[in-house]
Amino acid sequence: MTESIFQSWWPLHLRVARGESLTPEEKSFYDATRQDFDSDEQLQPLRTTQLAKAELQTLEIERSQLEQRRRQLDTQIAALENRLSQSTRQLLGAEG
Numbered sequence: 001m002t003e004s005i006f007q008s009w010w011p012l013h014l015r016v017a018r019g020e021s022l023t024p025e026e027k028s029f030y031d032a033t034r035q036d037f038d039s040d041e042q043l044q045p046l047r048t049t050q051l052a053k054a055e056l057q058t059l060e061i062e063r064s065q066l067e068q069r070r071r072q073l074d075t076q077i078a079a080l081e082n083r084l085s086q087s088t089r090q091l092l093g094a095e096g
Contacts, residue, residue: 009033 012022012030022030081094088094 005033 009030012026013034015022016030081089084092084094
C-alpha cells in the first residue's frame, strides 16, 4: 500500500470511526482499501515465515560447508602434528 493511498484513506477512516457517513465513492474506496490492508496483514506472517525458512536453509548450507572445512583442517593438523618430533609435540602441547 502506497503512502499516498494511506493518506487518502486515513481521513475517511477517522470519519467512519466517528460514525460519519461517506459518499458512495468514498465508501467504495474506503472498503476496497481496507480489504487490501486486511489482506496485507494476513499475508505478512506468511511472508515472514517464508523468509525465515529461506534464511534457515542458507544458514544450514553454510553450517554444513563450515563443518566440512573444520574436518579438513583437523585432518591437516593431525598430519602436521604427526610429522613433529616427540619433544616438539610436548612443547606445543600437541600430545593426544
